[in-house]
Amino acid sequence: MSDFRLGVNVDHVATLRQSRKTRYPDPVTAAMLAELGGADQITIHLREDRRHIQERDLRVMRETVQTRLNLEMAATKDMAKIAYEFKPDMATLVPEKREELTTEGGLDVALHREALREHIRFLKDADIRVSLFIDPEVDQIRAAHKIGADAVELHTGAYCEAKSEPVRRQELSRLVDAAKTCAKIGLPVYAGHGLNLHNVAEVAAILEITEFNIGHSIVAQAVLVGMSEAVREMKNAIRLARAGRVE
Ligand code: PXP
Numbered sequence: 382m383s384d385f386r387l388g389v390n391v392d393h394v395a396t397l398r399q400s401r402k403t404r405y406p407d408p409v410t411a412a413m414l415a416e417l418g419g420a421d422q423i424t425i426h427l428r429e430d431r432r433h434i435q436e437r438d439l440r441v442m443r444e445t446v447q448t449r450l451n452l453e454m455a456a457t458k459d460m461a462k463i464a465y466e467f468k469p470d471m472a473t474l475v476p477e478k479r480e481e482l483t484t485e486g487g488l489d490v491a492l493h494r495e496a497l498r499e500h501i502r503f504l505k506d507a508d509i510r511v512s513l514f515i516d517p518e519v520d521q522i523r524a525a526h527k528i529g530a531d532a533v534e535l536h537t538g539a540y541c542e543a544k545s546e547p548v549r550r551q552e553l554s555r556l557v558d559a560a561k562t563c564a565k566i567g568l569p570v571y572a573g574h575g576l577n578l579h580n581v582a583e584v585a586a587i588l589e590i591t592e593f594n595i596g597h598s599i600v601a602q603a604v605l606v607g608m609s610e611a612v613r614e615m616k617n618a619i620r621l622a623r624a625g626r627v628e
Contacts, residue, residue: 383421383620384588384591384623385585385590385591385592385593385619385620385623386421386422386449386591386592386593387419387420387421387422387592387593387595387612387615387616387619388420388421388422388423388424388449388451388571388573388592388593388594388595389412389415389420389422389423389424389594389595389596389599389612390423390424390425390426390453390573390594390595390596390597390599390600391408391411391412391415391423391424391425391596391600392408392425392426392433392434392596392600393433393596393597393600393601394406394407394408394411394600394603395408395425395433395434395435395438396432396433398433399432399433408425408434408438408442409438409441409442409445411600411603411608412442412445412446413445414603414607414608414609414612415599415608415609415612416446416447416448417609418608418609418610418611418612418613418616419612419613419616420448420612421448421449421592422448422449422450422451422470422471422592422594423442423446423448423449423450423451424451424452424453424473424594424596425438425439425442425450425451425452425453426452426453426454426475427439427452427453427454427460427463428455428477429455429457429459429460429477436463439452439463439467439469440467443467443468443469449470449471450469450470450471451469451470451471451472451473451512451594452464452467452469452471452472452473453472453473453475453514454472454473454474454475455474455475455476455477456474456488456493456496456497456500461500461503461504464504464507464509465503465504465507465509468507468508468509469509470509470510471509471510471511471512471531471532472504472509472510472511472512473511473512473513473514473534473594474488474497474500474501474511474512474513474514475488475514476488476489476514485538486516486536486538487513487514487515487516487518487521487535487536488513488514488515488521489521490513490515490521490524490525490528490530491520491521491524494524494527494528497513497528498528498529501528501529501530502529505529505531510531510532511529511530511531511532512530512531512532512533512534512569512571513525513530513532513533513534514533514534514536514573515533515534515535515536516535516536516539517535517536517555517556517558517559517560518555518559519558519559519562521533522559522562522563522566522568523562523566525568526566526568530568531569532568532569532570532571532592533563533568533569533570533571534570534571534572534573534592534594535556535559535560535570535571535572535573535590536573536574537556537572537573537574537575537576537584538574538575539552539555540552540553540555540556540575540580540583540584541574541575541576541577541580542575553583553584556572556584556587557587560572560587560589560590561589563589564589569591569592570589570590570591571590571591571592571593571594572584572587572590572592572593572594573593573594573595573596574594575597576593576595576598577595577597577598578598578602578614578615578618581593581595581615581618581619581622582618582621582622582627583622585618585619585622585623586622586623586625586627588623593619595615598615599611599612599615602614602615
């Protein structure tokens, strides 16, 4: 058995569909092919502006996904109602700004502690596990743990986008420290954002991290080599890194 899960985010298949308002390519088909390639989870982000994933995608995937369905969502009343109705296996609460290209930073759990506590309680009452997408900071981890989160997902964007070697090292060590803090307090720890075949190894080698959610790079690779193959390549890269077999 594998010691990690690969969650494949298929949002950008829907981005391509929405760019022409066609019925294709269908993220539901992409999710099926991702599972055939070894995805352990399908991740989708239903954004307030519905720029890619639509409610229909969530409805159909709730019925067709064979592994686990992880719904990324803003912590709003409207989204909580939708999650309650469709019951994904897990909800990942993320900050959402209309103007951003993608999720730009983690949640400020410490600042929004009471509102997030309410959201977590509501979702857990519906038997939905709740993960919080946060920057790799001890204060955020402790706050997430205190308000009842089932897990946290560490934002790997700063590491992936580092422009120099010293910054990259520094960001990697923040991720390592954060993952160790989570392990120490018994909080499951996941990671995602900006990971691709070239930068995944050092993050995948942090053994405390047990789930990786990867979207853009897998969908981009899928355009060239097919979805199942793209997922196989990524799973293999993570597996090798965790076994210490990376040059
Ligand atoms: N995890 C979370 C919480 C995200 O918001 C996103 C982006 O939707 C991802 C992972 C995947 O990021 P990327 O598309 O850069 O792989």
